[in-house]
Amino acid sequence: MLRLLAARRTDEVVITTMTATLQWPLVSSHPLDFDFLAFGMGHASDFGLGLALARPERKVIVLKGDGGLLMSLGSLVTMGRYAPPNLLVLLLENRSYEMTGGQPLAPKADFVALARGAGIDKVEQIEDVTTFEEELPRLLTEPGPHFIVLPVTNSEPLPPVAHTDHAERVVSLRRGLGLE
């Protein structure tokens, strides 16, 4: 899935957090990639919402996990309320805290229902890679915001965490946006 996204992506900001921060650099190296790891537990899509509101001409894609979402469920309500059309949240649903060893999450939580109930109009669950590949061009161009649930599994060992300077990540992204 990440390879498909990297292949289609052009000038969108891509914000990653937790497991995605380890996997996304394997397929992408772009000035508008932003590693949100350790910026605030559960807040990647809140940051993405602010960025999307600030830059309405620019698509903002957030790759986050279901564990992170559960740490800030209220963010769904705020996303539904302010609803910038240029925001795309891809929820990597693996039902576990993968980075910390795979501890299980609540098995019955329905993330599609939660997002719809929070007031987000364009909520979808995409079940497989083939469908994701088919739908991706639409998701990258159609006005949103979109909240997409992607059930995922990962059998490969995770790469080690790269500890890069937080302030430099911000400067790099602002430079990519033409603000530095």
Next chain:
Amino acid sequence: MNGASAARTVAVIEDLGFTDVVSIPDGESRHLHQALLDTPDIEVYSPTREGEGIALAAGLWVGGRKPLVILQNTGLMEAGDALRGCGIGPSIPLLLLVGWRGYPGAMAGTMPVDSAYPYTEPLIRAWELPHRRLMSDDDLGVIGEMAAVAEGTSKPAVVVYGYGFTP
């Protein structure tokens, strides 16, 4: 003390060039919150909790806006990880207006003392954030002072308001 005028505070916020306000209203800030909603040149966002709000404000700033965050001291306590991760760590110069719940009662000698009162300034000092007190219109200059400190240090700075805002 009756606090600061909401209208005069909004004028200061506009003069300083703030483009957006991220605000979860409390009893003391409700008149300021309403005055900001009535100000067409400032966008007001109300998240569901304060940590969410600080992350949202950080995104706004990274995207080129100039946000102000208004939250109660109880919200500051909730938002510690977001403040660390989206403000202090990455050097994002957010200005926070923090409502000091419990301060008026403590000054009046009302018992019991609100447990939010005694931890407010010690918590701000623990974060090593510069701060000033805003108690009346006479203190409105501290908003600009702390905004300049935030921008000069590339770190968050705080204005604590003790008596809220009058209409």
